[in-house]
Structures are given as structure tokens and as C-alpha cells.
Amino acid sequence: MTDIVAIIVNGLVYGSIYGLVAIGMTLIYGTLRILDMSQGSMVMIGGYVGWWALATHGVNPLLALVLAFIVTFVVGTLTELVSVQPLIGRRGEVDFEMVTFITTFAVGILLTNVALQHFGPFQKNVPPIVSGNLDVYHGVSISYHELTMAGVSVLLMGALGLFLARTRWGFAVRAVAQDLDAARSLGVPVSRLYPATMGLASALAGVGGVFLGALYFASPTAGDLPLLQALIVVVLGGLGSLTGTLYAAYLVGLMQAFCEVKIGTTWTLPILYTAILIILVIRPYGLKGSPSEARL
Amino acid sequence: MTGTFSGLSTTRWMMLGCAIVLVALFPLVYTDPYYMTIIVTAEVVLILNISWNFVLGMAGVWNFGQLAIYALGAYGAGWLMLHQTWMPAMIAILCGGLFSAVISVLLAFPTLRLFGIYTSLLTFSFAQVVQYVALNDPRGLTGGSYGYPTVPGLFPNMSQTSYLRAYYWVFAAVIVASCLVVAWLRQSHLGIALRSIRDSPGYTAARGVNPRMTRVIAFGLSGFLAGVAGGFYLSFEQSFTTSQMGLTPMSIDVTMLVIGGLGTVMGPLIGTAIVTVIQTILIDYPGWQLTILGATLLVIVIFVPGGVVGLISRTSKRVGAWVEEDSEAVEPAET
Numbered sequence: 001m002t003d004i005v006a007i008i009v010n011g012l013v014y015g016s017i018y019g020l021v022a023i024g025m026t027l028i029y030g031t032l033r034i035l036d037m038s039q040g041s042m043v044m045i046g047g048y049v050g051w052w053a054l055a056t057h058g059v060n061p062l063l064a065l066v067l068a069f070i071v072t073f074v075v076g077t078l079t080e081l082v083s084v085q086p087l088i089g090r091r092g093e094v095d096f097e098m099v100t101f102i103t104t105f106a107v108g109i110l111l112t113n114v115a116l117q118h119f120g121p122f123q124k125n126v127p128p129i130v131s132g133n134l135d136v137y138h139g140v141s142i143s144y145h146e147l148t149m150a151g152v153s154v155l156l157m158g159a160l161g162l163f164l165a166r167t168r169w170g171f172a173v174r175a176v177a178q179d180l181d182a183a184r185s186l187g188v189p190v191s192r193l194y195p196a197t198m199g200l201a202s203a204l205a206g207v208g209g210v211f212l213g214a215l216y217f218a219s220p221t222a223g224d225l226p227l228l229q230a231l232i233v234v235v236l237g238g239l240g241s242l243t244g245t246l247y248a249a250y251l252v253g254l255m256q257a258f259c260e261v262k263i264g265t266t267w268t269l270p271i272l273y274t275a276i277l278i279i280l281v282i283r284p285y286g287l288k289g290s291p292s293e294a295r296l
Numbered sequence: 297m298t299g300t301f302s303g304l305s306t307t308r309w310m311m312l313g314c315a316i317v318l319v320a321l322f323p324l325v326y327t328d329p330y331y332m333t334i335i336v337t338a339e340v341v342l343i344l345n346i347s348w349n350f351v352l353g354m355a356g357v358w359n360f361g362q363l364a365i366y367a368l369g370a371y372g373a374g375w376l377m378l379h380q381t382w383m384p385a386m387i388a389i390l391c392g393g394l395f396s397a398v399i400s401v402l403l404a405f406p407t408l409r410l411f412g413i414y415t416s417l418l419t420f421s422f423a424q425v426v427q428y429v430a431l432n433d434p435r436g437l438t439g440g441s442y443g444y445p446t447v448p449g450l451f452p453n454m455s456q457t458s459y460l461r462a463y464y465w466v467f468a469a470v471i472v473a474s475c476l477v478v479a480w481l482r483q484s485h486l487g488i489a490l491r492s493i494r495d496s497p498g499y500t501a502a503r504g505v506n507p508r509m510t511r512v513i514a515f516g517l518s519g520f521l522a523g524v525a526g527g528f529y530l531s532f533e534q535s536f537t538t539s540q541m542g543l544t545p546m547s548i549d550v551t552m553l554v555i556g557g558l559g560t561v562m563g564p565l566i567g568t569a570i571v572t573v574i575q576t577i578l579i580d581y582p583g584w585q586l587t588i589l590g591a592t593l594l595v596i597v598i599f600v601p602g603g604v605v606g607l608i609s610r611t612s613k614r615v616g617a618w619v620e621e622d623s624e625a626v627e628p629a630e631t
């Protein structure tokens with residue numbers, strides 16, 4: 001019984017944070033047809049912003065989250081301007097999906113190594129947003145930090161859903177995802193929408209980074225593991241499908257918690273990847289993906 | 297053979313022959329052990345890049361699991377060298393290559409149903425699984441994070457100069473042979489089928505080309521060469537660890553391929569040379585190596601699509617056009 005409670009509680013917490021990091025990738029893929037490999041670096045930058053604000057300046061945690069959101073939004077926008085904007089309109093000349101995969105990957109390498117130069121290879125401790133533990137069930141406890149993390153993640157994902165469903169910019173994002181040319185001819189400012197979308201997705205990952213930084217550490221390679229996990233989640237959910245990503249995030253979270261409790265931490269990732277291999281062979285477009293049309 | 301390389305004139309063939317002779321004579325003249333080690337290591341990376349370019353560039357399959365195939369070749373060869381000591385090292389390396397080819401063919405089947413980005417994710421996750429299993433192998437077959445620390449290799453008892461020379465020649469011979477084979481395959485039925493499947497799978501299948509068979513053959517050939525490259529690396533360094541298949545070597549190899557020009561015969565050669573030179577210059581600033589490589593990759597992809605080879609062929613075409621215009625205008629008699 002304790003095991004089951006531990007699996008469910010940890011699974012939901014993991015699932016929320018995976019959802020937050022992965023939903024940005026889905027948003028970008030759904031609108032821009034880009035698999036953003038720099039998303040992991042945004043988690044890393046968020047971690048460093050958290051460290052800078054919380055550990056060295058003692059800022060209010062809420063302010064630290066807002067700060068991380070703004071910083072990664074700007075970095076994400078710049079990333080788009082550098083690595084994607086010059087390629088738009090050259091779809092005949094270059095294989096857009098592959099080239100942007102490589103350019104965002106290059107930006108990821110760049111950001112990681114700039115962080116390595118600036119902060120050094122050593123891990124920095126990020127203090128938790130909220131301290132203390134909550135005892136859930138005979139010996140199964142959860143820290144308030146993790147609880148806040150799950151809560152903020154769910155809140156942000158809900159806000160993203162509302163943004164897409166209700167606001168003018170959200171309509172524009174969905175219109176572009178559905179039909180780029182039609183959206184453009186109806187006056188959607190695509191050249192401003194693309195950077196904004198990527199900035200927004202990066203900002204979500206950046207906020208996730210502050211929480212993950214406190215859970216582990218802030219270090220130049222802190223984004224690698226979240227990137228790999230987000231890749232698992234988006235592929236499992238079907239690239240570009242927001243609801244699919246949510247299901248997949250919690251499924252992966254529960255699977256990871258199950259592996260950690262029952263089998264051991266070292267085998268978690270191989271088992272997840274094997275599951276992905278099998279699922280992709282059976283369902284080539286993920287759980288809720290469809291061949292290539294818009295899915296947002 | 298000349299018939300299959302109809303694109304090359306006699307002069308080109310002679311130039312190629314001269315280049316090969318120069319490359320072969322080079323270590324007799326130059327013996328600095330530091331730079332020779334760098335060159336020989338670059339040769340191994342080049343063999344890997346040729347194999348990867350065949351699948352990634354020519355066949356257009358987004359295979360990001362090539363480093364796992366490469367590592368499996370190294371582990372296969374290393375296991376044979378350590379545990380089956382009666383076996384000649386060259387045979388062990390070839391067996392490692394065959395092992396890689398088999399795994400690569402098995403990897404080809406699930407990728408048949410996928411497109412673009414999904415293929416890359418599937419192969420990438422395959423590579424991750426291989427790496428984690430090799431790292432945490434409970435039965436000690438791979439040596440975990442220590443890998444294989446001491447392997448006899450191809451030439452166990454030799455002085456340093458002749459050791460470097462011997463490896464240099466073996467690797468150079470393999471590079472020349474595989475370049476020729478790739479150049480020949482490119483113009484063969486298989487190569488044309490591969491490229492047309494990449495550009496239009498439905499149409500090619502309708503014209504009677506079997507996409508499954510073609511891709512399986514491509515994966516098999518490429519996997520074999522990658523496995524041999526792994527065996528070569530293991531035998532030259534006399535050790536192998538999982539760090540050889542991580543994200544960093546992968547990003548460096550991708551940079552090499554893209555800078556050189558994906559899908560071309562000379563691309564891997566030029567890309568590997570350029571990146572190796574950059575790395576060697578920046579050897580004292582290890583932090584800046586990847587930063588500069590990442591920036592180069594970004595600039596090349598955006599401003600020079602087709603890499604250096606594409607740039608050269610476009611420029612030479614343009615220069616050729618100018619020359620023709622001039623000769624027509626001034627002296628029509630000149631050839």
C-alpha cells in the first residue's frame with residue numbers, strides 16, 4: 001500500500017513537471033514544425049536564474065519564477081530569431097524540419113558551453129521555493145517544494161490552454177498551426193508570432209528549470225536529462241498534440257515512479273526508452289498524433 | 297571501373313592517384329607523434345562519418361543511432377580480442393563490423409514505418425538505451441563506465457613511430473576503399489534508388505523499387521563500416537568507454553557532416569578535416585571548442601546550405617560559366 005501511494009504521489013509530481021517542459025516542445029512543433037532541441041538549455045538557464053535570484057540575492061521565490069519566465073522568454077525569442085527566422089521562406093531550398101532540428105541543437109550546444117565558461121563546471125545549489133515536508137501516508141512524504149512545483153505546472157498548463165482557447169494571440173497560434181498560408185493571408189503577423197511562440201514555450205521550460213534546479217542542481221548540463229525526458233513525452237503523446245502530451249507526461253511520470261520504487265533508478269531511462277521503441281513501432285505517430293496535419 | 301565513374305575524366309583520375317600516393321607517403325616524411333596521433337584519430341572519425349553520411353545524407357534516413365552502432369562494433373571486437381585471444385585482431389574487428397551490421401539491419405525495420413523527426417527520435421532513443429545498458433551492464437560484458445581499459449589492438453608490439461605509421465596506412469586504405477565504394481554506389485542502381493526514395497518514396501515504390509530491401513541494405517552496409525570504425529578506434533586507443541558514444545561526440549560528428557556537405561562523397565572528408573583543425577587550434581581552450589563549433593554549425597546551416605562541398609561546386613560552376621562567356625567573347629578557338 002505504501003508503495004502504491006508512493007508511486008502515485010511521485011508519479012503525479014514527475015508528470016506535472018514533465019508536462020510543463022514537454023508542452024512547450026509540443027506547442028513549438030504544432031505551430032512551427034520545429035523540434036526544439038534548445039528546450040533543455042532553457043531548463044538549464046531557468047536553474048541558473050533560480051540560483052542567482054534565490055541563493056545569491058535572496059529574492060522572493062515568486063519573483064524568482066517571474067524573473068526566470070522573463071529571462072527564458074527573451075532567450076527563447078532570440079533563439080528563434082537566430083536559428084529559425086533566417087530559414088523561413090526557404091522551404092524549397094532546405095529540408096526545414098531537419099535543418100531547424102540541427103540549428104536549435106547548435107544553439108543548445110552554444111548555450112551549454114557559454115554557461116560552462118561563465119559559471120564553471122561545478123554544480124550550484126538552488127534553495128527550494130518552499131521548505132518543509134508533508135506526510136501523506138505512513139512514511140510517504142512529499143516536500144512542499146514538489147507540491148508547489150506540481151501545482152504551478154498544472155496552473156501554467158491551464159493558463160496556456162486558456163491562452164490558446166480564448167485570446168487573440170492564442171487564436172493566431174492555432175490558426176498558424178492549422179494552415180500557415182491561410183493564416184498569413186488573413187493577416188496573422190507570422191514573423192512576430194514565431195518568435196513569441198518559441199519564447200513562450202522556452203519560458204515554460206525556464207520556470208520548470210527553477211523547480212528542477214532546486215530538486216537537483218543548477219549546472220551547465222542540467223538540461224540534458226529534462227530534454228531527453230521531454231523528448232520521450234512528446235513522442236509518446238504524438239508531436240504537436242497538447243492533450244496527448246498531457247496524457248503522456250503523467251504516464252511517463254507514473255512509469256518512472258514505478259521503476260524507481262520497484263526496480264531501481266539506474267534502469268528507469270532504459271525501460272522508458274524501450275517502452276518508446278515498442279510504442280513507436282506499434283503506433284508510428286504516438287498516442288494521439290496524426291500523420292502531419294495540424295493538431296493543436 | 298572507369299565506366300562506372302563516367303563523371304571523372306582521365307586527368308581527374310590521375311590527380312586522384314597522385315593524391316593517394318601523396319597521402320600514402322606522408323608518414324614517411326612527417327613523424328611528429330603529437331600531430332600524427334591527431335591525424336590517425338581523425339581518420340577513425342572519418343570512417344565513422346563516411347558510414348553515417350551514407351545513411352543520413354544519401355539515404356536521407358534521420359538515423360541518430362549511428363554512434364551506438366559504432367560502439368557496438370567496438371564492444372564486439374574488444375570482447376573477441378580480450379576473450380578469444382587466438383583470433384587475429386583483424387578478424388575480430390571484422391566480426392565486430394558484422395555484429396554492428398546485424399544490429400543496424402534490425403534497427404532499419406522499425407524505422408521503415410516512421411518519417412522524419414520520428415525516425416530521429418526512435419534511433420536516438422535506441423542509442424540512449426544502448427549507452428545506458430553498456431554503462432550499467434550487470435554481467436560485466438562491457439566493463440560499465442570503465443569500458444575496456446587495455447586491449448592489445450592490431451599492432452601490439454611496435455615502436456611509437458611505426459605504430460602510428462601502421463595505423464595511418466591501414467585507416468587510410470580503408471578510407472580510400474570506402475570512398476570509392478560510396479562513389480560507385482552513389483551512381484549504381486542502389487544509390488539512385490536510395491536517393492529517389494529519399495526524395496519521393498511513393499513514386500519510387502510505384503516504379504518497382506522495393507523501399508524496404510533498399511533501406512535494409514543501406515543500413516547493413518553503413519552499420520558494417522561504422523562497426524569497423526569502432527573496432528579501429530578501440531584498437532588504436534587500446535581502450536573503449538561509453539563516453540565515445542555520448543552527446544558530445546555525436547554533436548561533433550554532426551557538425552563535421554553538415555560543414556562538409558551532407559550526402560556528398562567528399563563532404564565527410566572535408567568536414568572532418570576542417571573540424572579537426574579547429575579543434576586542434578583550440579586545444580588549449582577546451583571550453584571554447586564546442587562554443588565555436590556550435591556557432592560554425594549554425595552559420596553553415598543557415599548561410600551555406602549544402603556545406604563546403606555545395607559551396608565549392610556552386611562556385612566552380614559559376615566560374616566555369618564566366619570562363620565560357622569570356623572565351624566565347626575573346627577567343628572562340630580556345631577549348
